[in-house]
Amino acid sequence: MSEQQEVLLRVENLCQYFGPTKAVDNVSFDIKKGEVFGLVGESGCGKTTTGRSIIKIYDITSGSIYFKGQRICAGTKSYRDAIKEAKKEKRTCKDDKRIAELNEIIADNQAEIKKAKFDHKHSDHEYAKRLVAETKEKYAKKLEQATSETETKALQKEMKDALRVAKKTKLITKIQMIFQDPIASLDPRMTVREIISEGLVINGIKDKEYIDKRVYEMLELVGLVREHAGRYPHEFSGGQRQRIGIARSVVMEPELLIADEPISALDVSIQAQVINLLNELRERLGLTILFIAHDLSVVKYFSGRIGVMYYGNMVELAETEELFAHPMHPYTRSLLSAIPLPDPRTEKQRVRIIYNPLASHDYSVDKPSMREILPGHFVRCNDAEEQQYKKELGL
Ligand SMILES: Nc1ncnc2c1ncn2[C@@H]1O[C@H](COP(=O)(O)OP(=O)(O)OP(=O)(O)O)[C@@H](O)[C@H]1O
Ligand SMILES: [Mg+2]
Structure with missing residues (x-):
């Protein structure tokens, strides 16, 4: 597979049911980097x-979602259904060979359920583990080829930093969503600074200077100004609020951005601006985008x-x-x-x-x-x- 063809997100047989409503029923697609x-x-x-x-x-409900090769979501309904079916057949089955087969089907699907639950719960941790292993392997090779003590020391320090980042990486924060309704999705009691930096703070970043720097960078990136940081969402127009929403997502350095009808609540004259902004961000930040529209x-x-x-x-x-x-x-x-x-x-x-x-x-x-x-x-x-x-x- 070539670099350009790398699959970033894979959705496999996704089902999401709300009681009798099959909101999403067996949907599969993938998105390339x-x-x-x-x-x-x-x-x-x-x-x-x-x-x-x-x-x-x-x-x-059912299906799997893979991000960067790691299964991040997995439902169990298809496995539970298969077990139910096998058990039903077993009740009336007289053929020993078939019964053995059915037992195997039941055991396999039980194992799948266990795996699905594990992946769903531990995807971040498993991904961090994988990153740590990859980082160690990468530096082991480099260290082997190092020709001087100073080089070795520099590499060791580099590796230590890289490992610290790898351990703390939360895979799921690499996917960010811009919500359909720019008004409802911003907390009216929070300042723009608080809104944009919330994700960083949740991730354990405390350095106020760093946070401010990132907030200003993001505001400028989305076409706002740093003076906006102290204001509240109601002081902005719809288009500006959507820009704040975009800044809040992009500050997390996502690889995948899900833009859920980011322009349908906006004036036609503003729509093109927001589309242009997303396009610019895609180029500058190398983003992959799932763009939802009517x-x-x-x-x-x-x-x-x-x-x-x-x-x-x-x-x-x-x-x-x-x-x-x-x-x-x-x-x-x-x-x-x-x-x-x-x-x-x-x-x-x-x-x-x-x-x-x-x-x-x-x-x-x-x-x-x-x-x-x-x-x-x-x-x-x-x-x-x-x-x-x-x-x-x-x-
Ligand atoms: N939390 C929920 N509980 C129950 N039903 C839900 C829930 N969320 C969505 N639905 C139902 O699932 C179906 C799909 O809804 P969804 O919001 O995904 O549609 P959509 O394609 O985004 O529509 P729109 O273009 O109006 O935003 C609808 O029938 C909706 O009523
Ligand atoms: Mg919708």
Whole structure:
């Protein structure tokens, strides 16, 4: 795998249920380092829930989430279901060989549950352990090749510092989320300085001078000024509040930023400014971004790949240009038909496609799943639809 292709985040069969509501149901995707991945879909389709699952706000129902190769979230429902099923079959089973098989299935899934619970709880610690081991290995090699005592001493000091950082690294703080509502997400009783530095303080940083320096740096980075540090959120406009929210996230030096509709509550005139700011930060800080939005027009110019969600399911996933060139799922087509066209003549002829799932699909027998129709272009469809899509493409 090349450096550019490194997968930073992998979401595998994510399910997040709230009682009977399947807010996210079996969603899988990955985000590569440096990429902007757009997640699009109408209100209530599970976008925010996906983001909140990734930052461990929930004990997810089922599936796994990996960040930097470390499993940070794991749900157990699929394993529990498999055990239940096996036990049920065992009750009426007379075949000794099959019973032995079922016992093995039960034991395997019990082990998976144990592993899932361990990873969910100890991901930070396990990652720090891994970093420490990697750091030691790296310096062991360097020390071996050192040619003088001064070099050895310098390396030893460097290693000590690197180990201190490695031990204290909390993996989960490397993922930060900018919230949908810039007003509700900032505590009105805290000053901007307190808001931006809260994460640092929680991480045990006490040096007031260092904290102030970081706060001022962040304010300037997001286009505000240091005089703003002593003020309260209500003294700012919506766009400025979103900048404060961005500063609060970026101060933690995240590698992945989840931007949950960061501009939908803002005035159209301010929207472009915030998008430009995110783009600039991505370049300057090497951020990877999961960008959540209602409609495709916002993510089009910003995202390398786009995932389209509908009612808890991912229904289509492709590179941005490819998705616009060959939209296949009827829901994606309806989203595209909602985008106004720049040319007034063609705009007049634009026909809105309304998506009606019951009329569009017959999933009574032939069941749908995510399938790769073109390289890297996945669509949720059944056998009949897959054939249809391929035929339309002349494949
Ligand atoms: N904490 C919760 N408890 C119960 N149900 C929830 C909870 N959070 C979300 N839901 C439900 O899960 C579904 C998905 O919600 P979610 O907020 O993820 O949607 P969304 O795609 O972000 O929508 P929007 O575009 O309006 O922000 C909705 O039906 C919502 O009512
Ligand atoms: Mg939302």
